[in-house]
Amino acid sequence: MTEETSFFKQKRDFLKNYEPFSLLSNNLLKKIVSKLQVQHYGVGQKICERGQKGNCLFIIHIGSVVETLTDSSGEEITVAVLREGGCFGTISLLTDEPYLATIKVKEDVELLVLYKNDIQELIQKNPVLSVYLSRVISMRMKTFFDFFEKEKIKIVEDLEDKIEKERKLDVINRVTQLFHLDEDISKILSMVVKEVNEEMKADACSIFLLDSVSNNLILEAAVGFDSRAIKKIRMRLDEGITGWVVRYNEPAALEHVHTDPRVKFFSEVHEERLSSLLSVPLGTKKDLIGAINIQTVDRRKYTYEDIRGLTILANHIALAIAHARLKKRIQITERESGKKDSKSLGFVGKGKYIDKINAFVNAMALIDEPVLINGEDGTGKIPMSKIIHYKGKRSKGPFVDVDCRDIDNDSWGEELFGYEKSSYVISCDDAFGKGTQDSASLGKSNVIEDVATRLGYLELADSGTIFLDHVDSLNQANQIKLLNYIQEGKFNRVNGSDHVFSNARIVASVSDRIASSIEHGKFDKNLYNILGKNFYQLKALRNQKRSIPMLTKHLLEKFSGELHKDVKNVSDDAMGRLMSYDWPGNVIELENVIRRAVYLAKGNTVTSEQIIFGIPSEEKKWSFNILSVNAIKGFIESKYYPQGIQILSFALLTMILCMLFMGNKDGLLNFANVFLWSTGLFGMYLITMISGRSLCGVCPFAAAGDW
Missing domain, CATH: 1.10.8.60 (Helicase, Ruva Protein; domain 3)
Incomplete structure (x- = not known):
């Protein structure tokens, strides 16, 4: 095991012991560990200061740190002591707010650091991560609130300001906790407006959310209004104070709202008795989801602290709403994919062929071996592989669909097997010593600097199923690596020396030219034999x-x-x-x-x-071999045919044929036989003209589709 691999394994095992990392999947934890950087600080050093903007998430690996605040007398007071497994910096990182406390080293400390860009990249690719990180925010906020309640310290020079700020922090805590009480966002928002209305000492409060489809603002929750006025009100972005706030992403504080020209038609002012209005946007400029308003009966001049307090509260509400929506989407996705009712899965159709397909699928779902499917494009190879996956033991794991025709013929296997981070990768020509170049030319055309580690499809399908469509399109190098993986369950990434283990079931498909490919050595016979243990041929429609x-x-x-x-x-x-x-x-x-x-x-x-x-x-007229066993079988089994004109056409043709063979026995070339043959041929032509597709295109044998 290399030093780098040992580092990643050590850090991954360490993180598994602490929340929220202990709740993450192995694949997501691997991705996080791959982004970690290590920093060391000595006793007494400051890691970050109160009021400073943060761009890192810190995880304590060794040692301990203290969070401190300075009171009006300049004395430092310890808020909390964080030890191994503790996290800090999350609140500032995810909310764009400055650090709430100063962090100092108590004992020599080793920190595992995730930078903002790396976290944003991880969240973008794995949205569920933001849900778990929100738990860190809740835990850190709870630490502060518990401290403020127990110690009752003086965090600002004026006691009145201190109480006001503690109250605002407390309401933030209570509001964010409301989102854990119920999964119905509408019910949660109804409780939120009541809490905000009480804490901001307002007479009315409302929340408008932006509809992404119509781009209109919709009243989602309100309190303090007449019950007849509380209804689903829709507003355009160019309408009312709230529309202006969302449109320009700026707060609006009005002492006398009725004199403002932006108030018109259906706006946020539902009752004449309400005079003042404070409206702030929910979310950031990139992720704006609506606005929150507070209103009072008396004219009220809103201070900077009022605006800032409601803005901070709005940011936390927006974050909580986003997490609630994300959680709901994840649950829906899990219900639609990972929790499918296997009894409802199967091929639709009629006949022994469809019954055989469903029987094969059910049998394959009971075992955990490779499956090989052959058939034309569009015959149901991907649906068959999905049904096998969702009916089997791996239904809760991922299903990865790969079209091997998209993999370059010169590929070394980075798509399937991934590649390791390296300072350089030499081109194929130089690897085999083809040609000579000077160092400058080599650096320009044959070296790729700072190649990031990338997971291949086989790792992404760990604990699930990977479907390799047109697996015979892989080059021979990738075929050998795939064969070794199926036999041993491990492989090496491109440019990597360590074995990577993945537990993915292989379901593959091949083209109709597979026999020729094996004969000419283009497809590995051993790979075909392993995949072909469970083989099925899909028919064309x-x-x-x-x-x-x-x-x-x-x-x-x-x-x-x-x-x-x-x-x-x-x-x-x-x-x-x-x-x-x-x-x-x-x-x-x-x-x-x-x-x-x-x-x-x-x-x-x-x-x-x-x-x-x-x-x-x-689209063409069908011809058929009436003596074909399958045609006769299809005719007998068909429940839709023969019908109507087919029966008449068949009867008329039978009569004409009887006339031809029984009409005259004195000689084949006499006038009567020639007349009857001519009449018969003309009758067949006439029937075809009249019935059109009814004779051939809707023929009972052609309709059965079994010739």
Whole structure:
């Protein structure tokens, strides 16, 4: 084990013992550890001062620090002592507020440091991290509030100012704690406005949130107004004081609101008795989500402390709202993906072929071995792999979908296996000694400086499933690495020397040219044998047309819900066109056609005119071999055919054939036989002209799709 790997493992094991890091997944914890930097401070050194802006999150690895405040007499008072595993700097980092206390070293300390840019990058890629970091803020704020309550120290020169500031900090604490009481944001905001109204000594309080779709402000919660006035009021950004505040991201403090020209139509002033108004934006300029207002009956001249106090409170409310929304989105995502009802998963269709697919999927879900799928694009390879994943033991793990055709043929495997951080990476030509260059040329074209460590798809799929579509498109080097991974469960990143372990199940697909690729040595035979232990061949849609009616019904329900329409049926002519089409794009093309038809449908039935194919030239009349066993079998099993004109056409043709063979026995070339043969051929041509697709395109054998 290298020194660098030992460092990361040591720090990861250390963080696992302390919240919030003990609550994080291994993958997210690895990402955090990869960003850590180490700093050392001696006894008595100041790490940060009260009032200073912070840009780091500090985690104590060794030693201890103290948080201190200075009272009016200049005496330092200890607020808290932080030891191993303790965090500080989070409040200033995430709220853009200065440090609340001075941090000094009590014992020689080693700190693990995360810089602001790295944290923002981690949160952007892993939004759930911000939810856990908010716990650190709550714990740090609780430390201050407990200290203020127990010690009752004097933090400002004037006792009255001290009480006022403590009250504002206390209301911040109480307001932020409200967001942990209920998951319903509307209920929480109703409690928030009551708390703010009481603490700010106002007569009314309201919160407007910005609707991201309409870009209008919507009244979400209010207190202090007549019950008839509290309703869902919508405002444009160019309307009223609140609209102005959100539009320009500036607070507004008005002693006599009725004289302000910005008040018009439906605005924040719901009652004439209210005179003054203080409105501040919720959130920062980049993440503005609305505004909070307080109003009083008497004229009130708002001070700087009033504006600043409500602004700080608004920032915490905005952060809490953002976290509540994020938590809700995460829960929805988990319900839709990780907690799917496996009983409802399966292929839609009719016949023994669909039954075989579902039986295979159910069998594969019970085991934990590689699976290999073959079939044309659009036949359901990705859905099959997802169903296997969500029905199996790995359903709570990630599902990673990789199209191997997107991986460059000259790739060394960084996409699948990742690569290590390094000061340089030499190009392929220099690695094999092709050509000579001077040092300047080498530095310009063959060296990539400061390459960051990147996780590959196999690591991202740890504890889950990775689907490798068109795995036979990988170059031979990547095939060998993949084979070794399947056999041993470990691999090396590009430019790395240490083994990386990942527990991902492999589901792969190959093209129809796989036999030729193996024969010519383009695809590793051993890899094929391992993947092919559990093999399934998916048929093209044109060869399983008996499933089209059921698939169509399923897609109608799906897209009707998505497009908010009530389309339930398909006309006979439209179904005839669907059954006669060749479907080069398979099920994916059928989905596109049905979605377009639902969108165009004017009533609750899809008509023939609304069936528009992506490739019209592929729609053709079918020919078939009537003596084919599969054709006869399909004809017998079909429940939709024969119908109507097919039966009449078949009966008429049978009569004509009987006339041809039984009409005259005196000689084949006499006038009667020639007349009957001519009449028969003309009759067949006439039937084809009249029935059109009904004779061939809607033929019972073609409709079965099993020839």
